[in-house]
Amino acid sequence: MRVVFMGTPVFAVPSLEALAKSDHQVVGVVTQPDRPKGRGQAVVPCPVKELAVARELPVSQPEKIKSPEFFRQLSDWKPDVIAVTAFGRFLPKAILGLPPMGCVNVHGSLLPAYRGAAPIQWALIHGDPETGITTMLMDEGMDTGAVLLQQTVPIEPEETSLELGARLAKVGGALLVETLTRLAEQSLVPREQDHTRATSAPLLKKEDGVIDWTQSATEIANRIRGLSPWPGSYTFHHEHRLIIRKGRVDAQGAADRSDGQRPGTILAVGPKSFCVETGEGRLEVLEVQPANKKRMSVEQFLQGHVLRVHETLGPRPEERVANY
Numbered sequence: 001m002r003v004v005f006m007g008t009p010v011f012a013v014p015s016l017e018a019l020a021k022s023d024h025q026v027v028g029v030v031t032q033p034d035r036p037k038g039r040g041q042a043v044v045p046c047p048v049k050e051l052a053v054a055r056e057l058p059v060s061q062p063e064k065i066k067s068p069e070f071f072r073q074l075s076d077w078k079p080d081v082i083a084v085t086a087f088g089r090f091l092p093k094a095i096l097g098l099p100p101m102g103c104v105n106v107h108g109s110l111l112p113a114y115r116g117a118a119p120i121q122w123a124l125i126h127g128d129p130e131t132g133i134t135t136m137l138m139d140e141g142m143d144t145g146a147v148l149l150q151q152t153v154p155i156e157p158e159e160t161s162l163e164l165g166a167r168l169a170k171v172g173g174a175l176l177v178e179t180l181t182r183l184a185e186q187s188l189v190p191r192e193q194d195h196t197r198a199t200s201a202p203l204l205k206k207e208d209g210v211i212d213w214t215q216s217a218t219e220i221a222n223r224i225r226g227l228s229p230w231p232g233s234y235t236f237h238h239e240h241r242l243i244i245r246k247g248r249v250d251a252q253g254a255a256d257r258s259d260g261q262r263p264g265t266i267l268a269v270g271p272k273s274f275c276v277e278t279g280e281g282r283l284e285v286l287e288v289q290p291a292n293k294k295r296m297s298v299e300q301f302l303q304g305h306v307l308r309v310h311e312t313l314g315p316r317p318e319e320r321v322a323n324y
Contacts, residue, residue, distance in 0.1 A: 002024075004074060007087050012047070012169075014169040027058070029049070075098065079098070080184075081100075083180065090140075101184075102138070106172040106173075107119065107143055108165070113198075116201035120165050121161045124160070124161055127218065127219070129154065134149070135149045148188055153171055158246075158248065162228060216279055217283040228245060244288055245289050246286040250275050250283060250284040265310060266313065271302070274298060286298055290305070
């Protein structure tokens with residue numbers, strides 16, 4: 001089939017790579033315009049554009065997805081199907097109805113679970129044992145289209161959203177090619193979602209990273225995994241922001257109840273970790289990132305910082321959090 005691919009971030013790269021290596025013909029690639037990035041604000045292409053250019057595929061980067069000029073470009077490519085992986089914009093009705101085989105989306109969950117922009121992160125935050133990839137026919141709703149294929153993927157115990165996302169992206173590429181092949185063979189029947197079982201996965205915000213030490217150690221450890229690398233799960237030590245990059249439930253101290261220490265209290269320090277009281281259980285912290293510094297082990301952190309038993313970690317005043 002003639003395929004137009006739409007995608008932007010690194011998660012979409014395996015989908016485009018799989019299509020380019022398949023028997024399908026990628027006649028065009030649509031991605032977001034180049035944006036300034038990093039401290040120097042240099043304008044850089046997104047990962048999907050880099051791959052498309054390397055493979056000498058035609059690229060379109062419309063500022064306005066509803067512009068007549070962009071619609072004419074899509075029409076000139078004469079796609080049988082439009083494949084979408086993490087494009088980052090809603091497609092208008094005119095584009096959804098353009099290809100004869102419809103628009104097929106690769107989504108990082110087992111729909112109808114985790115509809116929205118951050119399905120991988122929220123699956124980890126909620127401590128799910130498994131997730132997966134869904135291919136679906138797109139409609140005008142938020143991930144509400146009919147399901148085509150699904151593949152379940154187990155979640156590893158200490159896996160972060162970055163690590164899980166990389167595994168899911170590869171699964172998504174393979175499942176996308178299989179989906180398009182079976183659609184071309186007319187051997188695939190779309191299945192409506194059970195909308196009564198739908199859950200949401202809203203876009204993450206910086207403030208989602210603030211650690212609530214009254215939660216259990218398990219809940220906090222899951223949030224650290226889910227919010228890595230962005231926005232990071234953070235707390236404050238002496239008014240200085242401290243991102244907790246890696247933490248786990250302190251199994252050794254789980255059976256011991258502290259003597260009335262409030263959540264957020266440092267219970268033990270060093271040499272390679274420190275232990276914090278939570279609402280239920282204790283969290284062992286293994287890696288951190290101080291403000292304006294690189295990620296480091298607790299052992300490295302303690303070489304230049306002092307943590308004391310019975311000190312308390314926690315949020316700083318609300319009006320200052322807003323300025324983070």
